[in-house]
Amino acid sequence: MPLDKPAADLITLDDIERTRAGLPDVVRRTPILPLARDSAEVGNEALFLKCENLQVTGAYKVRAAFAVMNALTPEQRAKGLVLASSGNFAQAFAYAGALTGTPIVIVMLDRASPYKVEATRGYGAEVVFCGNDALSRQPTVEKIGRERGMTAIDTWEERPIAMGHGSIGLEIVEDMPLVETVLVPVSSGGVAAGIAAAVKLRRPDVRVVGVQPENANAAYVSMQRGEPTTINHWDSIADGLSAVRPGAFPFRHLQTFMDEIVLVSERDIAVAFRTLLFRSKILAEPAGAVAAAAFLSGRVPQDRRTVAAVTGGNVTEAMVAQMLEMAAED
Template identity: 35%
Template sequence: MNLNLEKIKRAQENIKNVARRTPLFYSSTFAKETGYNIYLKCENKQKTGAFKIRGAYNKIASLTEDEKKRGVIASSAGNHAQGVAYAATAFGIKSTVVMPDTAPQAKVKATKGYGAQVIQYGEVYDECYCKAIEVQRQTGATFIHPFNDEEVMAGQGTIGIEILEDLPEVDAIIVPIGGGGLISGVAVAAKTIKPSIKIIGVQPSIIASSKASFEQGKIVTLPGVKSLADGISVKAPGDLAFEYIKNYVDDIVTVSEDDIAYGIFCLMERSKLVAEGAGAAAIAALLSNKVEIQGKNVVALISGGNIDIAAVSKIIDRELIILGRRIRFVVELQDKVGQLGQLVTNVVSMGANVVKVRQDNNWNEKGLDYANVLFEIEVQTREHAQKVIDTLREKGYNLEIVG
């Protein structure tokens, strides 16, 4: 085990002209909801949209001239891919990245844009890794591991230094964990500077390989499953990273897919931050009360923001419905001129926003003089929704809530 603060500081020097020093800011909204003083470390504002450029650039900077000449290859669910592509191009090195068939197209397109050749293979990261090793053997390219490499960990550990420099009074850092490279680097840096600090990892409950390994004290391999937090969906932590996890990490908790989606939604609505699933894992753990900390000052590491806009749209729609802020109902109307317009006026006058209206003139059991009209409306709160429904019924409208 050779990862230490000195090595992380050398990485900080290596990447200082490339990686951004990302903002750390206090969130009064999340503080009120959780009871902690919540600070957000925004690696979603990093170049390439995620923290991975730190480790990838530091690793490539450390390669010998012979290794650089042979080019580099990596496997990645998306963010490491972009970091490797960016760093390799900066050094004038050929790069190839194997990504899952299911990788968000935003990440695939960006990786190609940074100069890498992309091979898409498999459903989850671990299948990509096997394919990348196969290609590496055929080409002789230098493999850049996304997490199980001390130079990569050192690059990621620069985040820990930045947090302690900006907030010396921090009591705990909540870190997304998959293979373990990020949390290893952050933990070594932070605990060396401030031994009392708590480092807590967060992983999706449907593929909590690092948590199972942490609890059993040995590496546990689980079946590959794709989580909304694709960046931390790995079958097993790295063996090298796991040694640092055992020695430096205080706890690992899990979050559900619903927790992750809610975290993404809340970061957008309340903090105006776009985060991918892995990037929202830390705040998801805090919002779902999965973390218990003695101290008050807590940093949630928002590790990345590379999420498909189509997924964002689905999450917003879903959360609005779950929260009762978007509702659907069917109203029976007489098929007369002005009836539909009057209903729309009534809805809007109560402060609701009409999202969708669909009128079906042919299928009311009372005959052709009546129509069923499907409404989808947005409201401010669940209570507001109930008030709209109650008022419409008081006005004589026959309506039924639908899913």
């Protein structure tokens, strides 16, 4: 894939602004909505939701998918693209491929959400399963790329990924000038890297906090150790945060631009899901509710005007029922 700078270089504000300018009109500028936990908070909200669950394909990743497509040569588009995804990138690239005429193959874990698998195939992409070892996904991607002559990308490491995600950060500081804290979920680190870079480069006074589930905390552990670290146990309802280690490229951005990473429990996620659904009428998938969970559970200060990225809303009826049941448990 042609890149204008080595992957080792951090993305710049110019990179993010240029990438945003190249996104097609189908990519939505999603709203920022207030969340009041009860009637007393209406009109005095401190938490606001950046609603990427309302993005086309139901999640934020379509921004990065089109950023990657714009970096491909015509020959690469004709031969196609192969990548790994737990579901939302799959749908985003499948959709972008359909619009640009690019064949797409997605490598997924066997435990991937059936809903996301079906939606990915519905957009026209091919799905290949690789078992349940998250670290086996990229070798499978590389193998398919060699065998079929397709461009194999590592969504953890490609510059356009973080640059595309950075457009979310630009929208947050532009649409919410008084924002004091931005919360973003962290998995491999791409969206967190892009948002953190955009926010800090535009507004260095704004605090940027990453959020992970307690049992899916690879980036948290990595920040403590100062290097990308693989965790030996992963167990969370937030299937969209499936990385057992952060990518090396996004991790450098987390070290540079992110103030801290906090952890939330599974029940915190479920309670946040319920609160978003019934108080703000926002349907989030578990991973999409993680950032808001940090505020709603008191893991971050309550007296700062805070924007939480609701990164996706691709969820089944069964998952909705499970989340509500978890939220109701004592």
